[in-house]
Amino acid sequence: MEVLVVIVLGLLGIAAAATIGPRLRVASPLLLVLLGIVVSFLPFIPDIEIDPEWILAGILPPLLYASAIAMPSMEFRREFGAISGLSIGLVVVSSGLLGLLFAWLIPGLGLALGIALGAIVSPTDAVATSIVKRIGVSPRIVTVLEGESLLNDASALVLLRSAIAATAASVTIWDVVGDFAFAVGVAVVLGWLVGRVNLWVRSRVTDATVNTVISFTVPFLASLPAEALGASGLVAAVVAGLVTGRGAIRSLSPGHRISDARNWSAIELILEGTVFLILGLEFSTLLDDLSNERVGIEVGVLLALAALAAVVAVRAGYVAITLWILARRRRRAAAMRPRIEQIQQRLDAHDLTERAETAVEEAAAGERGPDAADEPTAADRGRPERRRPDGPRLERVRRMLRRKAADIDYFLAVPLGWREGAVIVWAGMRGAVTLAAAQTLPNDTPGRSLLVLTAFFVAALSLLIQGGTLSWFIRLVKPAPIDTRAVGEERAEVNRLMHTVAERVTAERRDVTETARAKGEAGRELVRKLRLEIIAAQREALLEARDDGLYSSAALAGALDVLDAEELSMELRGEA
Structure with a gap:
């Protein structure tokens, strides 16, 4: 006792x-x-x-x-x-x-x-x-x-x-x-x-x-x-x-x-x-x-x-x-920062060049006919084979550079x-x-x-x-x-990121929103599922930003808490 x-x-x-x-x-x-x-x-x-x-x-x-x-x-x-x-x-x-x-x-x-x-x-x-x-x-x-x-x-x-x-x-x-x-x-x-x-x-x-x-x-x-x-x-x-x-x-x-x-x-x-x-x-x-x-x-x-x-x-x-x-x-690090920016700009320019060349080749193949896409052009026959960079590896390099720049x-x-x-x-x-x-x-x-x-x-x-x-x-x-001003600006950027992700997911699932308008309860169920998809995509985008170090943990934590509260509210209402 x-x-x-x-x-x-x-x-x-x-x-x-x-x-x-x-x-x-x-x-x-x-x-x-x-x-x-x-x-x-x-x-x-x-x-x-x-x-x-x-x-x-x-x-x-x-x-x-x-x-x-x-x-x-x-x-x-x-x-x-x-x-x-x-x-x-x-x-x-x-x-x-x-x-x-x-x-x-x-x-x-x-x-x-x-x-x-x-x-x-x-x-x-x-x-x-x-x-x-x-x-x-x-x-x-x-x-x-x-x-x-x-x-x-x-x-x-x-x-x-x-x-x-x-x-x-x-x-x-x-x-x-x-x-x-x-x-x-x-x-x-x-x-x-x-x-x-x-x-x-x-x-x-x-x-x-x-x-x-x-x-x-x-x-x-x-x-x-x-x-x-x-x-x-x-x-x-x-x-x-x-x-x-x-x-x-x-x-x-x-x-x-x-x-x-x-x-x-x-x-x-x-x-x-x-x-x-x-x-x-x-x-x-x-x-x-x-x-x-x-x-x-x-x-x-x-x-x-x-x-x-x-x-x-x-x-x-x-x-x-x-x-x-x-x-x-x-x-x-301050001396290294311009060099990192130059490398990032070269990678972006290289990516744009690759996309432009691919678009031109596809357009030319379309003009020659559907079976001509696999045929080499005269220019290709006269030059050695160009090796395209590995996509996943190039993205890893970009991500490493983004993280290094964010750390600096x-x-x-x-x-x-x-x-x-x-x-x-x-x-x-x-x-x-x-x-x-x-x-x-x-x-x-x-x-x-x-x-x-x-x-x-x-x-x-x-x-x-x-x-x-x-x-x-x-x-x-x-x-x-x-710095309260910098904190406010950072939170505004995080909110813009979440808004952009929501717009992207909504655009990708345009068929869902159009179907939802034509149906009653089933349509509302589709809208609820779409909202859960948007929350999941926004959370993943915030976590990727966290891993890259683009924003402070305080700003990301606030945004993640908002998503958690919304998802938990949907669960309590039986909507998730």
Whole structure:
């Protein structure tokens, strides 16, 4: 009964924080951490200590999966260079430098445990994106922060495992690299397979409720086998989510996708709130453990402040280098853009020439008679055989050029400057993953309570200092805001695309509309079928535009939502 009371009160606290936070202009995770700290000191509340395996294996996989299915695939692909650098390179660099710092500050700790503690405090949390989204900064910043938080947990945990192993045996750098490559490679394969099978199975399940229940198992179907094989379960869950999110529009019905979105949104709110509430509730227990080792709390606070300052400094340096590399790539891309346009113009001119020659040949064949079409002309007999380009291959080349041109336009339109970089640096907050990872340290680790409490203070101070001042910091540095005019123009272009597709399908099915006018109920049924064909064609055109990168995910998502709503409305009326 007591457990049920705690669960109910916890859910009410999460709902209250999500409701009150925006009104107070404070992120709800910060309120939950503070609430947990206050509650942990109440005399009638027992000491709370959660097995870290519940967080690492029970909460994080579905939480990261929920974020992955909502991640725009096109923007994730474009920003993958920056995301992979922050989630892997920055974690490795931070762990190494912090390891040296901790080994110097804590007597008898050793370099291996120092690197382990560095890996614990290195991964960032996704809580910053909720604050950044509310303020309305460039979508590129949001994509980079979300993508980093999806992948850096796994890289930090793999590095932590290798560092702990190094405390008991000799481990070379190649052992760590091999372990990391195996953990990520196997996880990517398993996640991709689970994501594809998930879409295949659920596309054949008609009941939306059953479909959603199956979706709740997907992150665990990906993470548990990966962990059993020694790979990263978190990476597997993320990859399964990315595959599902990208393919759901083509594989699942609108009703299933809407049901999925609502249910996973609720699950994400509960799990994220639970993680931060636990972070605060464990505070008093950690203090008791530290007092048993006769170490003052001020030691943990000072270590945490030093670690947090070092983390921010290392992150600033790494982001500065990343921005310099991106600026160089942007300049090279700008120089490449005219060349791509020239190639596209040549292909278009070649296509027009081919069509004109074909029309002339057909006209000449028609003048000579029906049997003369296959006869070679005098000009053909005097020249070698002309090889026509392969149609499908030529179209693939055109599509590749369109995607490359769209990517260049994207990077040129919204560059990442020092203002955006400053936001990315300050928004790199630590969260509950840091505390959960710290609690995986072996029980015989020297000074374990101090290390765990230091990790807690790094996470808590990061949330309170960086999270509490992020809105003010963004107003101070003034990064590029969302260009509302460009967004409006882009949406207008998407609407024109949908209108053009509708006109094309209607023109192709002119016989249907003419037949529908002459018939009663049967004619109305033909019109309804024609409308479903138009919706399907419009959706496919939008998805092709998404794959080519012609429009932003926000503009395409709005148009796709309209199509889903219309099709779902027809289904509810029994017209589909």
